[in-house]
Amino acid sequence: AQxxxxxxxxxxxxxxxxxxxxxNYSYGATPYLFWYVQSPGQGLQLLLKYFSGxxxxxxxxxxxxxFKRSQSSFNLRKPSVHWSDAxxxxxxxxxxxxxxxxxFGGGTRLMVKP
Amino acid sequence: DAGVIQSPRHEVTEMGQEVTLRxxxxxxxxxxxxxxxxxxxxxxxxxxFNNNVPIDDSxxxxxxxxxxxxxxxxxxxxxxxxxxxxxxxxxCASSPGGAWQEQYFGAGxxxxxx
Numbered sequence: 001a002q003x004x005x006x007x008x009x010x011x012x013x014x015x016x017x018x019x020x021x022x023x024n025y026s027y028g029a030t031p032y033l034f035w036y037v038q039s040p041g042q043g044l045q046l047l048l049k050y051f052s053g054x055x056x057x058x059x060x061x062x063x064x065x066x067f068k069r070s071q072s073s074f075n076l077r078k079p080s081v082h083w084s085d086a087x088x089x090x091x092x093x094x095x096x097x098x099x100x101x102x103x104f105g106g107g108t109r110l111m112v113k114p
Numbered sequence: 115d116a117g118v119i120q121s122p123r124h125e126v127t128e129m130g131q132e133v134t135l136r137x138x139x140x141x142x143x144x145x146x147x148x149x150x151x152x153x154x155x156x157x158x159x160x161x162x163f164n165n166n167v168p169i170d171d172s173x174x175x176x177x178x179x180x181x182x183x184x185x186x187x188x189x190x191x192x193x194x195x196x197x198x199x200x201x202x203x204x205x206c207a208s209s210p211g212g213a214w215q216e217q218y219f220g221a222g223x224x225x226x227x228x
Contacts, residue, residue, distance in 0.1 A: 043219030
């Protein structure tokens, strides 16, 4: 069964600092990988996704993520964090073999210090 | 398009009462997903539909939960009878394709069962 682990439950960074959120997945073949963001009181919004090809993918709001097959990781990065980035971030994995279902990690709550 | 619309946004009910949550997906989307989000269990897929047909309901916690999709523009999630442990935020999402496509989430229904 596919699974996703986000090791960091909470992260606090200063505004303007760089950010990296970790995500590890467990799946036999190449999965479809996603990062979603959830602002307080809102639903989830897609930041970026990886299916194949270039392992560094660009998303909205200045985010990027890198797929590393050897490490089974798909970490999310941003070079300079803005206060509006404070939210909860979810990594997710899907595959056709898993019946088209999306499996989410536990989420990482990001706080931004002024 | 207005996006995925869920109603009500908040629901407070007493244990034993029937609760019905509603969802209107984005027009043209063939897939509809129901999720539940709690602090303890994170984001869980309850059931999903393809072309109005339930495909996988293995995430439905027990027989008290049921979901229907009578047409392409409407779905309901019903809990009967409700219990305090059902308190959570319930999200509906729709997608134009399988789970490898972006899922568009509604704002959620926050359910409190007293």
